[in-house]
Amino acid sequence: MANSTVTAVYRFVIDDVITNVRRDFEDMGVDETIMHELQRSWEAKLAQSKVTANQPAEPAAAVESYPFEEPAFEQPATSSAQTSSSAPAPAPAASTASAPAPTASVATHPTTTLPPLPSLPLPPVPVAPPASAPTYNYRVEQTPAANLANSTTLQGDHGNVGRPQQYAPSRGGISLPGGGRNAGNSNNNNIPQHDGPADAATVELEMMNRQELDAYIEKKIQEGKDQEGGDMKFTLTMSDRAARKMKRDGLGLEGFSIGQVDGGDDDDNNGTEDDTGLGSDLDDSDGDMDEESDNIVLCQYDKVSRTKSKWKCVLKDGIMLINGRDYLFHKANGDFEW
Amino acid sequence: MSQYYEHYRKSSIGLALIDSLDELIQSGHINPQLAMRVLAQFDMSIAEALSSRVRNRANFRAHLDNYRSLDDVWTFVLSNPTFRFEHDSVTADKVKIVACKARVPGEA
Numbered sequence: 001m002a003n004s005t006v007t008a009v010y011r012f013v014i015d016d017v018i019t020n021v022r023r024d025f026e027d028m029g030v031d032e033t034i035m036h037e038l039q040r041s042w043e044a045k046l047a048q049s050k051v052t053a054n055q056p057a058e059p060a061a062a063v064e065s066y067p068f069e070e071p072a073f074e075q076p077a078t079s080s081a082q083t084s085s086s087a088p089a090p091a092p093a094a095s096t097a098s099a100p101a102p103t104a105s106v107a108t109h110p111t112t113t114l115p116p117l118p119s120l121p122l123p124p125v126p127v128a129p130p131a132s133a134p135t136y137n138y139r140v141e142q143t144p145a146a147n148l149a150n151s152t153t154l155q156g157d158h159g160n161v162g163r164p165q166q167y168a169p170s171r172g173g174i175s176l177p178g179g180g181r182n183a184g185n186s187n188n189n190n191i192p193q194h195d196g197p198a199d200a201a202t203v204e205l206e207m208m209n210r211q212e213l214d215a216y217i218e219k220k221i222q223e224g225k226d227q228e229g230g231d232m233k234f235t236l237t238m239s240d241r242a243a244r245k246m247k248r249d250g251l252g253l254e255g256f257s258i259g260q261v262d263g264g265d266d267d268d269n270n271g272t273e274d275d276t277g278l279g280s281d282l283d284d285s286d287g288d289m290d291e292e293s294d295n296i297v298l299c300q301y302d303k304v305s306r307t308k309s310k311w312k313c314v315l316k317d318g319i320m321l322i323n324g325r326d327y328l329f330h331k332a333n334g335d336f337e338w
Numbered sequence: 339m340s341q342y343y344e345h346y347r348k349s350s351i352g353l354a355l356i357d358s359l360d361e362l363i364q365s366g367h368i369n370p371q372l373a374m375r376v377l378a379q380f381d382m383s384i385a386e387a388l389s390s391r392v393r394n395r396a397n398f399r400a401h402l403d404n405y406r407s408l409d410d411v412w413t414f415v416l417s418n419p420t421f422r423f424e425h426d427s428v429t430a431d432k433v434k435i436v437a438c439k440a441r442v443p444g445e446a
Contacts (some may be wrong), residue, residue, distance in 0.1 A: 002420075005391070005392060005393075005394065008391070009387050009388070009391050009392060010351050012383075012387050012391055013351060013380070013383045013387045014351075016379075016383040016386070016387070017355070017376065017379050017380050017383045020379045020382075020383070021372075021375060021376045021379050023373060024375040024376070024379075025372065025392055028368070028369070028371070028372045030367070030372060033361065033370060037362070037367070038358050038359065038362060038368075038376070041357075041358035041362075042354055042355050042358045045352040045354035045357050045358060046350065046351055048353060049350050049353075051350040051351075125349045134376070207443055227436065228413060291350065293430075295430045295432060295433040295434065295436070296348070296433065296434050296435075296436065297350055297433060297435040297436070297437075298345050298346055298348060298436050299435065299436075299437050299438075300343070300344050300437055300438050300439065300440040300441070301438070301439060301440055302440045304407075304412055304437075311402055311405075313412070313414075313437070315435075315437055316389075316440055317388035317389055317392070317440075318386070318388070318396075319346060319349040319351075319384075319388070320421070320433075321349065321350055322393055322421065322428050322430050322433065323428065325395075326350050326351075327421070327423070327428065328388065328392045328394070329392065329394055329395060329396040329423070330349040330388070330389075330392040330393050330394060330395060331395045331396070332395065332396040332397065332421075333395075333396075333397050333398075334397075334398050334399070334400070334414075334435075335397075335398075335399045335400075336399070336400050336401065336416060337401055337402060338401075338402040338404035338405070
């Protein structure tokens with residue numbers, strides 16, 4: 001009965017580890033309650049992995065410690081994925097709590113209708129060190145970047161001061177490639193950059209109401225079309241900007257894939273596609289050697305020998321995870337045929 | 339500490355420990371250095387437990403799909419293995435074996 005010893009052995013390992021790291025916890029000045037929390041959490045996770053199923057011998061300790069409200073899982077692999085995705089929760093909470101610095105600077109600016117900062121969602125990236133100092137540094141690095149991105153946005157939208165960002169020209173008169181609901185807005189931003197003497201125009205724009213702006217945009221578009229080659233250049237800049245804006249607004253890929261047709265996109269999506277291509281190639285070449293199998297045996301070998309296609313091996317000290325249950329062996333003989 | 343194999347960390351009990359340590363690190367209760375100490379202790383404890391507390395033997399036959407020996411680590415991918423213990427037997431459709439070279443626990 002290989003399995004009946006599993007719980008006893010695991011009990012021994014947990015107790016042995018906890019006993020022997022007590023000194024380390026003391027040396028690091030970590031409270032003993034944390035150590036007990038570690039033990040409790042460890043036992044709970046092990047119980048939840050159900051690898052010792054059908055082993056009623058395991059005492060109530062494992063059962064009572066269920067407050068971890070992760071959904072039940074079968075494989076330890078999923079368990080690690082699960083916790084690593086849910087674990088960072090505390091850290092981001094702390095960072096958003098102290099993050100209002102950039103947000104506040106946005107709020108005080110006339111244009112309060114800016115979309116959420118693109119950099120704010122970043123902090124959930126697991127910041128390894130728990131100490132508050134490194135986390136703080138991380139945020140400090142973030143902040144200038146956020147402000148920078150912010151200020152560029154503000155400059156670009158200068159002609160738009162005090163207006164809601166995401167209004168769309170309601171009439172169908174503008175029919176440009178890549179036009180979406182942001183088309184009108186982007187035109188507004190890009191025109192002054194496109195033809196040089198826009199400085200005066202920008203000032204004007206601030207005074208216009210919506211109808212006047214729409215008319216102004218249409219006029220500018222017409223001018224752009226009339227110019228030699230201006231049309232093409234115009235389209236490119238606009239779709240690029242529209243794409244970025246779509247991303248900021250959280251719209252899906254299909255939203256700005258229209259603009260992609262004329263090759264405006266540069267960074268994110270192309271990179272992802274390339275990576276996927278490379279990754280799949282590597283996976284293929286590596287074959288099934290590294291394929292994640294649910295069943296795994298971790299052990300040591302005394303001897304591995306082969307005659308023709310017959311393999312014999314003598315293994316020892318193994319932990320086997322087969323069909324979601326753990327088995328242990330002290331010695332094992334294996335015969336394989338290749 | 340380093341003379342103990344670390345590959346048992348990938349077992350269920352090892353992964354459970356790593357998860358728990360991860361959570362404590364994320365919540366700021368312990369630092370990674372302490373977590374590494376705990377894992378090193380785990381390497382020792384599991385090695386001792388397996389060598390001195392487990393007595394049962396197993397036999398198994400299987401079709402060998404793939405094998406590799408690299409840096410004294412054998413990796414076998416078996417299909418349709420049958421494991422026989424003293425009292426019961428287990429079958430699976432695929433299993434991967436990772437075997438490090440045997441050594442007495444604690445020996446260099």
